[in-house]
Amino acid sequence: MKLKFRKNKAEETERIIRPNDSEFNAKFKYANNYIHTSKYNLLTFLPVNLYEQFRRLANFYFLCLLILQLIPAVSSLSPITTLLPLLGVLAITAIKDCYDDVQRHISDKQVNHRVSYVLRGGELVEEIWQKVVVGDVIKMTNNQFVAADVMLLSTSDPNGLCYVETSELDGETNLKCKQCLTATSELGDDKVAISSFDGEVLCEPPNNNLSRFQGTLTFDTQKYSLDNENLLLRGCILRNTQWCYAVVVFAGADTKLMQNSGESVFKRTSIDRLLNTIILGIVVFLLLMCLLCAVANGIWEDMTGYDFQAYLPWDEVVPQESLKGAAVIASLVFFSYIILLNTVVPISLYVSVEVIRLFQSFLINWDKQMKYLPSKTYAKARTTTLNEELGQVEYIFSDKTGTLTQNIMNFKKCSISGKSYGDNDDTDEDYDVPIDFSSNPFFEESFQFFDRKLVKAFQSGDPNVAEFFLLLSLCHTIMPEKIDDQLVYQAQSPDEGALVSAARNFGFVFKSRTPRSIQVLINGEERNYELLCILDFNNVRKRMSVIVRYKGKLKLYCKGADSIIYERLKPDQEDIMAETNEHMDFYAGDGLRTLCLAVRDLDEDYFQEWWGRYQEAATSMEERDEKLDQMSEEMERDMTLLGASAIEDKLQDGVPETIANLAVAGIKIWVLTGDKQETAINIGYSCQLLTDEMGDPFIIDGENSETVQQQLRDALNALPDEPSEEQNKEHTDRSTPVAEDIPDDPNVAGDGGYSLVVNGHSLVYALHPEREELLLAVASQCRAVICCRVTPLQKAKVVDLVKRYKKAVTLSIGDGANDVSMIKTAHIGVGISGQEGLQAVLACDYSIAQFRYLERLLLVHGRWSYYRMCKFLKYFFYKNFAFAFCHFWYGFYSGFSAQVVTTT
Structure with missing residues (x-):
């Protein structure tokens, strides 16, 4: 869902705030604290929702078909045959959208009408959240939600500390400590002193970075540094602190919580892409069929149609000459057959697919074999659009700490x-x-x-x-x-x-x-x-x-x-x-x-x-x-x-068996970790990602681009080149591999296969555009790949490298904030609800409690979902074509005059 907020007239480069000076702050027209996440109102719902629905090609197609059926000279079917299904699809979607938006309206109203206490004229005044503005000084008490992004002034703690729970922001339930500046901490609970506070805050403009804040406070001719430790974010809850005073820095749409509530990236499955191609092909096929029927009808009308005037009289608009009349009728028949054979393009296909996916998600959510008993946590499908894609995964990119291991130190x-x-x-x-x-x-x-x-x-x-x-x-x-x-x-x-x-x-x-x-x-x-x-x-x-x-x-x-x-x-x-x-x-x-x-x-x-x-x-x-x-x-x-x-940090239960079974299924597993090389390799052996049959792994640990490139070339040349005669011909020049053509089968690497270990400092050079294909050429032919000492950005780049060059479905799995980037980059993101908060879970498509449940998620639910969806689509199209071809075969007996087989 895309949020609609009022935008400032000019893009902010910095923000200036004077606490308790509403006249000064009003000049900048900062956003107020009113939030609005709904998409429609009473006046706009019908036109906007219909516009959104008719942007879908299938709905627009059937709208055009309905218009054709309203023309008597063209249609042999009642418009009701298209109108009712189209209205049904539109109504179901509209009801769902309306329900979702009503819930958003209710939620918005509840949030906007929460009560806060604002310091006005030296006294605390009760004010609803939506009327709080930038520069207001507010007082918060224990267990109260923070109304906006605010800079701490003073707290009940003598050391200027306060504690907040940030579960709504990052999923972490452990308390975080914030502190105010010593210069403002002295204000204490003195409402008169706080209401006369005349400092000036200069800070960065609104942004979505939850872990960063930069600013300065000028007060009593002194300049003080402000950072994230001085900022309380909207959505936090004040804990273990009797009271605190703070000045509003960002309000409403400008708060970091709302800045992070933007439109999510829509992930499409391979079946979705295939369906679009199939439907486009069906439309082309339909037009060719209609053209064939129109030509056949024209020939029939020219040869014998004039003799059937007593049974099929021509309309007044049709010329009485045989040849001209046949041509006009054939043109009309073309559109008539578009109406008659329209069922080959399924109007209910997308609705049916979404319903099936919804029930497949329920099967994942209800699976007791993926329930982690100690925390009573079930697997959860956070999206309903990727179930069958789970059965097509070829690459898994996994974090180590907390994902393969327990993260209990x-x-x-x-x-x-x-x-x-x-x-x-x-x-x-x-x-x-x-x-x-x-x-x-x-x-x-x-x-x-x-x-x-x-x-x-x-x-x-x-x-x-x-x-x-x-x-x-x-x-x-x-x-x-x-x-x-x-x-x-x-x-x-x-x-x-x-x-x-x-x-x-x-x-x-x-x-x-x-x-x-x-x-x-x-x-x-x-x-x-x-x-x-x-x-x-x-x-x-x-x-x-x-x-x-x-x-x-x-x-x-x-x-x-x-x-x-x-x-x-x-x-x-x-x-x-x-x-x-x-x-x-x-x-x-x-x-x-x-x-x-x-x-x-x-x-x-x-x-x-x-x-x-x-x-x-x-x-x-x-x-x-x-x-x-x-x-x-x-x-x-x-x-x-x-x-x-x-x-x-011990391995989780069942990790070695899970990795072994996934490898048997032909899935390649890459471990991306921040640990040092020796630790990563040892864990690799412990979890059976690396085996003794593989021999020593290729180590890429060069300190410069030339060394890294030579190490990659040496590794590539050491790999056997015996997959097939065709591949040998295609890859005779091993010095200049093309990533798309590299055999994506680690079985070519001998009986035990090979493994690759890349250090983070070497990965910087290996991911350079000049060497990334060489890296992928080696990695694609290895059974196991481990990247150690890597940063979160490098994790995402490795996933993106495989996505760009390999026509394969990728899956990333992790449990911490440093895994979020690779989880979002992969086709499918899986989060583990572990010891490092819920950032990964909040960003993922599927969440599980233990790595071992990934085996069942992919090899059972993924396979079943893919198999069932393919079988459903096969019979769905078979049913539609079988019905439509009855009219086509009947054309041989009706002069291709676009008559229906049965009457209703």
């Missing part, structure tokens, strides 16, 4: 200062017995660790071990909560939760945080670390850092991917780097997820100089992200390597 091993902990020690008789952490009042019963050497190293006062766990307790974005007097961590990432939990059980308990401090309990001693700066993690940086001050000493703590951290270490650490790298390779061989940890001591003067430039970049309205990245690069260097962590 457990701290298993670590490397600290070149020493590995957590390995199986046969000399320790108690190794199979987990360590007892009960002496720690904050221990977790679910946490298990077996290597006592790490406990002894910690108890002996090893400073490297202490620094390692201190980093884990400080470098994160977790929010603590007290639930039933128990300390509970709210983590947006399961990885972070596992690491902070490990530090907690080893005696480094993260207790609380404010915007400017982090409290950690270390062996009973409470320490308050001043939090100076957070350099956030993202999929491009692949690292996160915090800068803290304790007892006058400044330190930067950083954790991230090994390839990223190693590039930023100070020299003369070759020994510990080599040992740590060896340990990480060993961990990856066990299928564990690894992170590198590093620290840097900072000089106070250097930090203050850097902080000034960082603040300048943070308040810039042009290229802010690029400038902040440059400042982060400058700070995150010359670090000292502490070690590495290793986290276990």
Whole structure:
């Protein structure tokens, strides 16, 4: 559904807002807070709906047919034979559209009439949502919906924090922490002070990016940076916060929620495309049949028709001369046969197909064999148009974490200062017995660790071990909560939760945080670390850092991917780097997820100089992200390597069997993951995507375009070239493959087949237009393909590459926000409702709770849907042609005079 909103007269490049100054804000004619998602009203419903329906070729065709039937000289059938079916189809569609739009009107009214409290003249006034405007200061209380996109001014929390639930926006039910600026937090609950607040907000124009906001606040001659942490979005619910004040920045159609409610991309199935071709062919066939009948009638009229005037008298408009009269009658008969044989073009086809698809969707939704009992989650068809396409899938692109694995992280091993902990020690008789952490009042019963050497190293006062766990307790974005007097961590990432939990059980308990401090309990001693700066993690940086001050000493703590951290270490650490790298390779061989940890001591003067430039970049309205990245690069260097962590993420039940069965069905599976190469390969063997019969995989890990191209050529030349004599002739020049002509059969690659592993940094060069066909040439002939260290954008590009060059149906499956792009790019998107929120589920066509259900979804429901639809279409067209050809054969006995076989 396409939303209709009032557009501003000129495109915004930036937005200026003055709180409490309605006269100033009114000059810019910003959108009000009224939303309207309905398509029709009482006056426009009939004309607009009919216009939309007659834009469909089939409906327009039958409208033209009805007009022909109204001409007595042409039609031998009553117009009622076309009018009633056409009216039936139009009425059913109109009733459905009307019902849907009435529901939208009801929903709009409910939302627009919600109550908010607006500060007017120093007093709070009750106002419905649709009357809230940009620049208004509103007060929200606990468990209340946020009326618009608003910038926080003050909260009930003394540290200026508030918590929101964003399930309506991204599907995540865990609470997110937002905070107001220190300068505005001092306003508190003073309505007089807030109503006289005279700051000026300069920010970006409305957009649909939920994770990004850039702006500045000028107040008391000072300029403050605004980002996504200061913004509450419409659709959020305020939680665990008594009250907060905020100023409206975006309202109504300009809010990020509504900006993301645009028209979805319509996905068409191969059967839909085939139907259009068939119907076009039938129309051409109908015209040829009518032309044949008209010619036959003209010949008959010229030869014998004049003698039958007593039975078939000519109309007055027909010339009495035999030849001329025959020509005119033949012309009229042409149109008469269009009416008579019109049933070969089925008027009810599309309605029947949609009804069948609807019931097929019910079968998917009701399938108890795809119900995940622990969460009582059924499979769900979020679209009804792609059921039969499930049976035609040839390529599956799968995420790893949370899709093939459980995404429940457990701290298993670590490397600290070149020493590995957590390995199986046969000399320790108690190794199979987990360590007892009960002496720690904050221990977790679910946490298990077996290597006592790490406990002894910690108890002996090893400073490297202490620094390692201190980093884990400080470098994160977790929010603590007290639930039933128990300390509970709210983590947006399961990885972070596992690491902070490990530090907690080893005696480094993260207790609380404010915007400017982090409290950690270390062996009973409470320490308050001043939090100076957070350099956030993202999929491009692949690292996160915090800068803290304790007892006058400044330190930067950083954790991230090994390839990223190693590039930023100070020299003369070759020994510990080599040992740590060896340990990480060993961990990856066990299928564990690894992170590198590093620290840097900072000089106070250097930090203050850097902080000034960082603040300048943070308040810039042009290229802010690029400038902040440059400042982060400058700070995150010359670090000292502490070690590495290793986290276990177990495979989901039934994954190996599912992959094996899908491979037997001829479906090719590509795994696209952000993990390092060794971890991805090991998981590949664990889930039977890779097998020993395949031999060593082709590794594409070049650091430049020339190396990547040579590695791809070497891999292509290593593949056997024996599929057939024709293919050998077509592919004699292996140096210049054409992707469309590449044999799409991995069976040509020997008995066990071959596999391909591509690193993310090499994929940048492999996806270049000059080399993408070469990449596809190799990948198409491999049984298994793994792309590691890839970004969300690279995932989408890989899917798009196969879509563009292969005439094959693609399916993407994932569970997190970083999988949304590839889910939307593929012909079919499948989301897994797991541990990473519901972004993938909200963007998908089908949702399942476990990867193993994909087998039944494709091989049972997909096959049955395709088979049943094809069988239905075959008999549908057979029925129509059988009925129409009765009139055609009758023409041999009626002089092709367009007479009906039976009368009604």
